[in-house]
Structures are given as C-alpha cells and as structure tokens.
Amino acid sequence: MRVADPVWDDLVSAALVGTGRRPAAELPAQDALGTLAARVDRADEAVRLLDLAAIVMVHRRAGRRAPAGAPPAPCAEVDTRPSVPGRARARLRILLEGDGMDFLPEWLALARAAGLRAPESELPALLTAARSRTDLREIVADLAGPRGRWLAGLNPEWAWLTRIAVPEPDDPVELWRHGRFGERLAAFEALRTDDPDAARGLLTRVWSAEPAEDRAVWVAALGTGLSASDEPFLEEALDDRAKVVRVAAARLLTELPGSAFAARMRERALACLRPGGAGRMLVVPPSGCDAAMRRDGIAETSPTGREDHSWWLGEIVAATPLAVWREVFGAGPEEIVARVLPRRFAEDVRDGWARAAVLQRDVGWARALAGRGAPTRLLTVLPAAECAEHVARHIAAHGLSEALQLLTNCPAPWPATLGDAVLDALASAAEGGGYPWSFSGARDVAGRGLDPAVVDRVEHLAAGDGEWPKAFRALADTLHYRATMRAELLDN
Amino acid sequence: MSVRARTVTVMLERWTAEQVLALAPDVASGKAGSRLAVPRPWSAAGAAEFAGGAGAVWGVCAGSGATPYRTVVDLTGPASQCSCPSRKFPCKHALGLLLLWAADPVAVPADATAPDWADTWLDGRRARAEKAASAGSAPADPVAARRRADQRTAQVAEGAERLRRWLADRVRQGLAGTEREGYAMWDGIAERMVDAKAPGLAARLRAAGAIPASGAEGWPGRLLEDYAELWLLLRAHEHADDLDPSLVAGLRARIGWTVDAEDVLRNAREAGTVVRDRWLVLGSRDSTDGNLTERRIWLRGERSGRPALVLAFGPQGRAPQLALPVGRSIEADAAFHDDAVPLRAALGERAGAPVEGGEPTGVGPEEATLGYAEALRSEPWLEAWPVVLADVVAVPEPMGWRIAGADGFWLPVDRARTGEQALWRLSAMSGGVGLTVFGEYGARGFVPVTAWHEGRAVQL
Structure with a gap:
C-alpha cells in the first residue's frame, strides 16, 4: 500500500529529472529528520540527494506500520473427510510436479475410493493441473471439496471448478435461485431426481436470461430424470439461436424413442438402409441436407472434410434409435452387423451405429460391434468384466x-x-x-x-x-x- | 513381577518422506530419489542408533553399472556419503535410501549392524567432529594472511569510490530514461564491483538493474531506494573507522566479505559465547547467484528464544552440503557472528538426530513491523528480519496479496521473492482461518517461507 510521503516523493522527482537541473528541496526542519537532514553537506547536489535519500529511506522503513483492514471471510463449510496421510501427501507433490510416469489419475482414484479429502497444501497445484486436464476435473473437484470451491472463488484461473456440480445440496430450491453455477447445477440435478417436471418448470422461468453456454449445460442436465414430458421443451430448444443448445437438445432427443424427433430420424433412416438379397444391405445416402435435417442437429458439412453424402448418412444413423433397426431387419444387432455393406458406405454406417450404441448405452449393439477396428469408446458401454475379457480375447487373437x-x-x-x-x-x-x-x-x-x-x-x-x-x-x-x-x- | 532399572533406549524415529524430500538439492533429485525408494535395487540396507541419539542409515544400491554404490547417511548432519559419481549432495541414492527407510521398515530394518565400509566413514566423521570441538587451529601463515587482507581492503576501497562516483552521476543526470537502458549499464558497473572483490555490491546492482526494465508503476521510487541502500553502505564503509566494530561486521558481510564458519566457532569457543540450545528449524530457502547456490536456514532456540540464520553455500551448481529438515529441531551449539543485532550464526557440535519440533509461537502483523524497526535501529541497512506470524491468512486483493491477522492488520507481500504458488498454497491451507507462518518481514514486505498446517511444517 502506498502512503503519501511528500519528502520522499520530492527526492524521487529530483532524482528522476537529475540534480543537474533540479536540486532536492529543503526538508521541513521541525522534526528529528529535518535536524539530521540539515547537517548534510551541500557541496555537491547529487551527493546531497543520495545522503538525504539514505536517511529518509531508513526513516521510512523504521516508521512503516501494518495497515488496518477488514478481516477476511473464512471458508464456512467444513470437510469432514480425513486428509491423506503424510507420506501420500509428499507423493502427491511429486506426482504433481510430474515424475515421467503419469500416476496422478490412479492416485486420485485411490484417494477417492478411500474416502479422503485432498491435502490443502496441494490444492493450488491440483486445481491448476485439472484446468488443462479436463479428464481430471470431476475427481479433483470431488477431492477438493468445499475448500477447493472456496479457493476457486478467489482465483478466476480456477473458474472451471465453480461450474462443476457440488455433491448433495441441502436446500436445492434456494441454491438454484442464488447459488453459483456449479451449485445451481447440483441443485437442478437434485430437483430433477425428485420431481423432473417441477424442475423443468423452474428452468423455463429463467431460460431466456441464461447465457448460451449455460443453456447447453441445462439442456444436458435434463438427462437426469428424462421422460416424454420433456419433449416439447427439447423440441423448442431445437430452434434455439445458439448452435451448442440445438446440438445438446438433438442429442437428448435421441434418448426419447417415442418422440417426434425419433420419428423424423426413423423416417430418414428407413430411406437410407434396407435389407438387400443374400445377406446384403442396400444403402441409399440422403441426397441433401434440408432445413429440417439441419434443425435436427445435422451439420451441412463435415468438420473433418468427409464427403457430404457419406457424412449425412453417418449423422442420421448415429441419431436414430437403435430399436428402429430391429424393426427394419427383423433381427438383433449380431445379424444386422453381419450383413455385407457396400464398401463405399461401410465405414459411415458402422461408425454411426457405434456412436448410437455409445450415446444410447446399448450393450447388445456395443457387443456386436466391438472387434477389430471398432472405436475403442464402444468398450465403455460394456460392463467392466466383459470389457476386460473382450480385450483379453483381442490380445490373444491379434497380438499385444x-x-x-x-x-x-x-x-x-x-x-x-x-x-x-x-x-x-x-x-x-x-x-x-x-x-x-x-x-x-x-x-x-x-x-x-x-x-x-x-x-x-x-x-x-x-x-x-x-x-x-x-x-x-x-x-x-x-x-x-x-x-x-x-x-x-x-x-x- | 520385579521392577528393574533399565536403560531407556529411544527408538530411532523414522523421518517422514516430506522431511527427506526437504533435503533434496533440487526437484530433479527428489524425483530421481523417489524412484529409487523401492526395495529392489537395495541390499544390505539397515539403520542403527548410536550413543548420544545419533543415527545412521546405509545400503548398497545396484545401479546400471557393474559395481553397486555404497550409500551411508549420518542422520545427525544430516550428511551423506555415496560411492556414486554424482556431485549433488545428497545424491539420489542417499535420498532414495532415506525415503525407503521412511516408508519401509522391512527393507531397511532398524537396530542393524553397520557394515565396515559404513562404520569407517561414520567413525571418521565422529573423530573429525570431536577434534573440531576440542581444538581450533590458527591460520597457517599469519603474515601472508594479513597481507592478503590488506590487499583486499584496498581493492574494496577503490571499488567503493568508483561506485560512489557512478551513483552520484546517475542522480545528477537523472533517472529518467533508464527504463530504456537494458541490463548492460548495471552489468558493467556490477562487473567492476566483482573485480574489486565486492560481490555483495555487485549483486545489489544487478537487482537494481531489473527494476526500471520491469517498467512497473513507481519504478523511479524503487530504483532510488536501491541506490539509497547502496549509498548508505558506501557512506558507512567510508567512515568504518568511526563505527562500532559490531556494525562493521554486518557491513562487511553485505559488501561481500565472507567469514569462515570455523573461525566464528573457534572465536566463540575461546570467548565462551557458544549458545547450546534446541534449535527449531523454522525455514530453509535456496537462491542462486550465477554459479553459487546460497541456502539460508532460519532457526529459533527453544530455550533461549533467539533467532539464528545459518548460511550454506554450494559452488559450481552443487547444492550446499548443509541441509536441515524444516519443522524438526536439533540440539546443537551455535556461534553467532559479531553483528550489531546477532542473527548470522555457525552451527557447531550437534547432539543426536533431529526430532519432531512443535509449532512455534508467533506475533501479529503490527508486532512484526515493530520487530523490524527495532532491528533497524541497531543496523540501519537491514533489509528484513525473521518473524513468526501467528494466526494470519493470505488474502488476494485487487491491489496485491495481503498477509492479514485476525484483527485485520496486514502486511504487503514482497512479490519479487514470493511465488504465486506459495501464496495460493497458504490461502488453501488457511481456508481463511489463521495459521502460523514463518517468514521475513522488511523493507519490501513479507516473504512467507514456512507454514504450520494441522501440526506440521509445510515449505511454501
């Protein structure tokens, strides 16, 4: 904190301009400092200024006192989980500094499983690490607990933490109205679990005032307790002015097999894939991407530069409820997947099914599609033991x-x-x-x-x-x- | 059951990993050490406690070469010896061995018998310590030493005169425009000071050179303050003959004369001023200037309440040999330099290994400023004074960080010597509720060094 000090400021001004042009002023003579200053030799103005500066500097240093201010607000919430043992804390510090092998995710998972809280001394490094490593955010937020949220409120660099849902809010309605984003998100999820329709009602009231990025998160949050009664809201969100919101709404609508959205996709899908003779499959990609398709979340051009017709085909397959295919082919995923696809579209169709299986968390389809060349994220749909067995078989068949x-x-x-x-x-x-x-x-x-x-x-x-x-x-x-x-x- | 008198043996207390890592000369060594803290490479490892509470840990580490390395650590130093070619102290093997000892009583059993090679080194250390304690040796050739000292005095006087003229020139011509100068101007004069055997002045000049280049608001005031500080030293040096000898000792240290710790110890022994106390290690901090690493270790006597600052140096990029675990305390002799306000000290004979120290008592921000002012009265060029603050928190404010007490009084933070991470760490540990924090308070604000959180010392 800067305190006005005319004596020192005059010395700085004189030094800045140079004593050749402007000598230092006389010090007021009434106090001890002035008496001492009066004894300073005047033969050379530069030497005089430095002598005065040395005296005034020591005087200033000796006279500086702690300023008064308001005591800071402490973190109100107490984390009742035990902290990690001392040796684990030292290990965490090494892991955060980076030791070549990345064991940090395992450490965090073990700490969470043991019901521990993160050591406070390492919170800054943890919050910074999770800022760039989004895969660690959820677990770091959990281990950091209320202290981490308190800390993140002080540093904009850690704003990501204030956007993550807090566990089990006490008074969700109150928190929904007045909390920070992460608190509101948690409150909303709690409210959706209790009474999905009432929660959606609360959201509708504030909807137009929410920023686009947040609206997309709220739409995704409707995934908790999702039912057919959410359909009108989501249909309306398909006309949102922000693309992130439209995409989020389309994504959620794929989970409502009875919806008008699903019916539209089914219509498109039926036009694309049909059984051909002798275990083959006929593929007719869409001829264009009309306004209705765009509204349902299908982009006009592929972000990765895929050929247009193939891209639209893949998008439609990925957004169609998987149950449609049983209806079309009269068989389960195993038989459908076994059909021969025309080479040109095989990748798009398989990839679309795989994305649908992941989105709709369909174990049957995931099992049928998993295999050589299939996207690895399909495995996340399978139960852990089955996933391990699948990979073990894969190793035996194709090598490590x-x-x-x-x-x-x-x-x-x-x-x-x-x-x-x-x-x-x-x-x-x-x-x-x-x-x-x-x-x-x-x-x-x-x-x-x-x-x-x-x-x-x-x-x-x-x-x-x-x-x-x-x-x-x-x-x-x-x-x-x-x-x-x-x-x-x-x-x- | 009969009650019999028995010898009380205190089991050698295993250190925590944090205490071991506090000894690491740098982050890389700590990491390398922690990778060696697994049982595999080690054989014939063990630990033992000796008379007087001293302890040692040893082991043989199979490395990539044909010959395994023999590592032995004297916990009393702590000091270590390893047959590896590393020039770091302690080396990664010593750190790995200590970490393994800290973590794994099976891999490094206690009450083991030291092998001959370890014993030889430990005996040698003991013998040297005893010899140093009993006798002091006079300089080899007093006449030549005197002549060298006179030569240096003349060189420094000449350098001081040159710097006086330089500083006067600077303020005569005006500081305006120096922000466009670049470092060359200060490097030039700093180099002259190195030639004149006044490295302390050189370091201050280099630090001053960074101020205008930063372009930060208020740089002319801060530059003038640095110049005034140099000027004060030069003026005092000019009139050294009229000053109290104790004031001259501190002045000479700032200009760049070093005093051999052994001489300080010998003088104190002869004068009977050695202070035996249980010294709590309040903090330890390394800084590097060119090739030289300087380690500052702050202590507080538990019985005398005296603060002490022990300096250790590591030349040519080596870590200083002396390393003390922060938060623990050691029973040892300390010899204070002959300063106006005694702080600098040399450590002499130590008794036993470091043991867990308690949380030190502290004062509020107001008393910290008074403590510095009081020290300044005896030694006007003191830049900072060690202080333990009680019940303080670190608060980020738009105008900069504050170290605030429960009553709202606060100290600004010296950001040139305090990293962002240290402050956030402090903030995170406090959660807004006061902690005990050790640091230095002085002309440029407070520098937090160590905090006590849930009963343990954390280096910031």
Whole structure:
C-alpha cells in the first residue's frame, strides 16, 4: 500500500529529472529528520540527494506500520473427510510436479475410493493441473471439496471448478435461485431426481436470461430424470439461436424413442438402409441436407472434410434409435452387423451405429460391434468384466501391439483375466526372441494398468540376465512403486 | 513381577518422506530419489542408533553399472556419503535410501549392524567432529594472511569510490530514461564491483538493474531506494573507522566479505559465547547467484528464544552440503557472528538426530513491523528480519496479496521473492482461518517461507 510521503516523493522527482537541473528541496526542519537532514553537506547536489535519500529511506522503513483492514471471510463449510496421510501427501507433490510416469489419475482414484479429502497444501497445484486436464476435473473437484470451491472463488484461473456440480445440496430450491453455477447445477440435478417436471418448470422461468453456454449445460442436465414430458421443451430448444443448445437438445432427443424427433430420424433412416438379397444391405445416402435435417442437429458439412453424402448418412444413423433397426431387419444387432455393406458406405454406417450404441448405452449393439477396428469408446458401454475379457480375447487373437489403444481405455487396475493375457503375451514375446524395445509401449501401458498384486509373476519373469529380464525388472519396479503409492494412501 | 532399572533406549524415529524430500538439492533429485525408494535395487540396507541419539542409515544400491554404490547417511548432519559419481549432495541414492527407510521398515530394518565400509566413514566423521570441538587451529601463515587482507581492503576501497562516483552521476543526470537502458549499464558497473572483490555490491546492482526494465508503476521510487541502500553502505564503509566494530561486521558481510564458519566457532569457543540450545528449524530457502547456490536456514532456540540464520553455500551448481529438515529441531551449539543485532550464526557440535519440533509461537502483523524497526535501529541497512506470524491468512486483493491477522492488520507481500504458488498454497491451507507462518518481514514486505498446517511444517 502506498502512503503519501511528500519528502520522499520530492527526492524521487529530483532524482528522476537529475540534480543537474533540479536540486532536492529543503526538508521541513521541525522534526528529528529535518535536524539530521540539515547537517548534510551541500557541496555537491547529487551527493546531497543520495545522503538525504539514505536517511529518509531508513526513516521510512523504521516508521512503516501494518495497515488496518477488514478481516477476511473464512471458508464456512467444513470437510469432514480425513486428509491423506503424510507420506501420500509428499507423493502427491511429486506426482504433481510430474515424475515421467503419469500416476496422478490412479492416485486420485485411490484417494477417492478411500474416502479422503485432498491435502490443502496441494490444492493450488491440483486445481491448476485439472484446468488443462479436463479428464481430471470431476475427481479433483470431488477431492477438493468445499475448500477447493472456496479457493476457486478467489482465483478466476480456477473458474472451471465453480461450474462443476457440488455433491448433495441441502436446500436445492434456494441454491438454484442464488447459488453459483456449479451449485445451481447440483441443485437442478437434485430437483430433477425428485420431481423432473417441477424442475423443468423452474428452468423455463429463467431460460431466456441464461447465457448460451449455460443453456447447453441445462439442456444436458435434463438427462437426469428424462421422460416424454420433456419433449416439447427439447423440441423448442431445437430452434434455439445458439448452435451448442440445438446440438445438446438433438442429442437428448435421441434418448426419447417415442418422440417426434425419433420419428423424423426413423423416417430418414428407413430411406437410407434396407435389407438387400443374400445377406446384403442396400444403402441409399440422403441426397441433401434440408432445413429440417439441419434443425435436427445435422451439420451441412463435415468438420473433418468427409464427403457430404457419406457424412449425412453417418449423422442420421448415429441419431436414430437403435430399436428402429430391429424393426427394419427383423433381427438383433449380431445379424444386422453381419450383413455385407457396400464398401463405399461401410465405414459411415458402422461408425454411426457405434456412436448410437455409445450415446444410447446399448450393450447388445456395443457387443456386436466391438472387434477389430471398432472405436475403442464402444468398450465403455460394456460392463467392466466383459470389457476386460473382450480385450483379453483381442490380445490373444491379434497380438499385444494391436490392442494398445484398447488397453489404455480399460480402467486400471485390470482384472486378472486381462492382466494374465497381457503378461502371457509379453512372456511369449520374450520366449520367441522378440525385441524388448518393440514392446516398450505395451510395457508402459502394462505398468499403469496391471494390478500391483501380480508383481510376483513379473518378478519371476525378471529372473536372469539379458534385455527381457531387465525390461521385466523395470515393469516390476513400476508395480512396486504403485503398490507403495497405495500403501501410503491406506497408511499401512 | 520385579521392577528393574533399565536403560531407556529411544527408538530411532523414522523421518517422514516430506522431511527427506526437504533435503533434496533440487526437484530433479527428489524425483530421481523417489524412484529409487523401492526395495529392489537395495541390499544390505539397515539403520542403527548410536550413543548420544545419533543415527545412521546405509545400503548398497545396484545401479546400471557393474559395481553397486555404497550409500551411508549420518542422520545427525544430516550428511551423506555415496560411492556414486554424482556431485549433488545428497545424491539420489542417499535420498532414495532415506525415503525407503521412511516408508519401509522391512527393507531397511532398524537396530542393524553397520557394515565396515559404513562404520569407517561414520567413525571418521565422529573423530573429525570431536577434534573440531576440542581444538581450533590458527591460520597457517599469519603474515601472508594479513597481507592478503590488506590487499583486499584496498581493492574494496577503490571499488567503493568508483561506485560512489557512478551513483552520484546517475542522480545528477537523472533517472529518467533508464527504463530504456537494458541490463548492460548495471552489468558493467556490477562487473567492476566483482573485480574489486565486492560481490555483495555487485549483486545489489544487478537487482537494481531489473527494476526500471520491469517498467512497473513507481519504478523511479524503487530504483532510488536501491541506490539509497547502496549509498548508505558506501557512506558507512567510508567512515568504518568511526563505527562500532559490531556494525562493521554486518557491513562487511553485505559488501561481500565472507567469514569462515570455523573461525566464528573457534572465536566463540575461546570467548565462551557458544549458545547450546534446541534449535527449531523454522525455514530453509535456496537462491542462486550465477554459479553459487546460497541456502539460508532460519532457526529459533527453544530455550533461549533467539533467532539464528545459518548460511550454506554450494559452488559450481552443487547444492550446499548443509541441509536441515524444516519443522524438526536439533540440539546443537551455535556461534553467532559479531553483528550489531546477532542473527548470522555457525552451527557447531550437534547432539543426536533431529526430532519432531512443535509449532512455534508467533506475533501479529503490527508486532512484526515493530520487530523490524527495532532491528533497524541497531543496523540501519537491514533489509528484513525473521518473524513468526501467528494466526494470519493470505488474502488476494485487487491491489496485491495481503498477509492479514485476525484483527485485520496486514502486511504487503514482497512479490519479487514470493511465488504465486506459495501464496495460493497458504490461502488453501488457511481456508481463511489463521495459521502460523514463518517468514521475513522488511523493507519490501513479507516473504512467507514456512507454514504450520494441522501440526506440521509445510515449505511454501
């Protein structure tokens, strides 16, 4: 804080201009400082200014007092979860500084599973890390708790945290009216769980005053407790002036099989795909993208530069309720997927089904489509055990390097079936005389994904000399490291 | 059951990982060390407690080379020895070994018997410590030493005269326009000061050179303040013969004379002014100037209540050898330099390994400013004074960060020496409710160094 000090300010002015042009003024003589200043030699104005500056500087320093202000408002909410043990806290600091291997997501997941709160001293680094790593936001927000929300309110850099729903609000209606965005979102979700129609009523009242980006989030939030009675609202949102809102509404309408939207998509889909003879499939892509299609969320041109007709076809398949196809083909997903598609459109149709399976979380379709070349996110629809088994089979059939992308998408730690499959593949590669460095990618993924409990088998593989045992030793070290990380968090 | 007198043996307390990592010379070493904190590479590892509370940890680490490294740590220093070629102290093996010891009682069992190679080194250290404690040695050739000292005095006097003329020229011509000068002007005069064996003046000039270049509002005032500070030192140096010798000691330190810690200890032993106390390690901070790393370690005597500042240096990019764990306390001798307000000290004989220290008592922001003013009265060129603040929070305000007490009185933060992360960390730990914070308060504001949160010391 700057306090007015005419004596010092005059010295600064004189020094700025130069004593050659403007000497320093006389100091007022009435106090001790003035008496001392009067004794300063005047032979050289520059020397006199520096002498005075030295005296006044010490005087100022000695006289500076703490200014008074209002005491700050403390964080009102108390986090009752225990903090992480000391050793885990030190580990987190190392992980946040980046130690080469990215074990931060696992640490966070373990801490959450153990019901702990994030150490306050590491909150700034955590909130900053999650600012650029959106995949960590939800879990960081959870671990940071009320203290994290309080802190984020002080720093605009961490505004992302104030936009994430808080857990279990006490008085949702009050919070909905007066809370910050994240609090309102949580309140809305709670209200939707209780009484979806009443919650939508509250939203309708404020709808036009909400910014576009927020309207899109509110539309997505209608996913909680979604029912046919939300359809008129969503239909109306398809005419919103903001594209993000229209897209969000179209996306949600695909989840309402009885809706007018679904009927329109069904109409379009029926025109595109039909059974052909001898297990084939006839494909007729749309001839154009009319206003009605655009209103239903289909973009006129592909953002990635895909040919127009193929793009429209894929968009329609992705937005059509999957149940339509049973009706068209009179068969389940397995048989439909087995039909031969014309080469030109095969990718668009399969990709559309896959997107629909993910959006509509349809396990049957996901199972039918999962396989070589299918998008890895299909696996997220399958139950964890089935997903692991699927990847294990994939490794056995196509080899480890083919399955890397799938493996990165399997939540760690892997179940025994998958862990065994990966270790079997590595062991046979070692026996078969493969080059260890051509498997370094797989080893990194295995280091992150394997259950640390399998370390004994890895140790066994690491016996002896040579490049492979050395590689297995490195893998075992990684597993030991993760085991230590676990033990630290559970404090045993 | 019969009651028998028995020797009380205190189990050697394992450190926490945080305390070990506080010893790391840099972030990279800490990371490398934590990767070595797994049982595999280690064999023949163990720890033991010796007479007088001293303790040691040792182990053999298989590295990439054919010969494994032998690592031994004397917890009393703490000091370490490793057969690896690293020039860092402690090296990653020593850190890894300590981390493993902290985490894993199976991998590093307590009450083990030290192997011969570890014993030899530990014995050597003990012998040297005893010898240093019992005897002091006089300089080898007093006449030559005297001549070198005179030579330097003359060189510094000449450099001081040159700097006086330079500063006078600056304010005669006016500071306006210096913001367009670039660093070359200050580097030039700073280089002259290095040649004149006055590195302290050189460092101040380089710091001053950064002010106008920053273009921040109010730079002329801050530049004049830096010039005034240099001027004060030069004037005092000019009249050193008329000043109290204790004032001259501090002045010489600021200009760039260094005093050998061994000399300080020897003098204090001869004069009987050694202070034996249990010293709480309040904080530790490294700064680098060119090739030299300076570590400042602040202590507070638990019995005497005295503050002490121990300096350690690491030349050529090496970390200083002396490292003390923040938040713990050590029973040790301290010898204070002969300063007007005693603060700088050299550590002498230590008894036992560091043990967990408590949370220090502190004062409010108002008393912190009074404490600095009081110290300034004895030594007018003091830039800052260590202080433990009680019950304070860090508050981001539009005009800058505040360190505020529960009563609302607050201190500004010296942002040139305080990172954003440290302040947010402080804010996060407090949640708006007061914490105990150690730091330095002075001419440019408060610099937080350590905070106590839920009973433990956290380096900021």
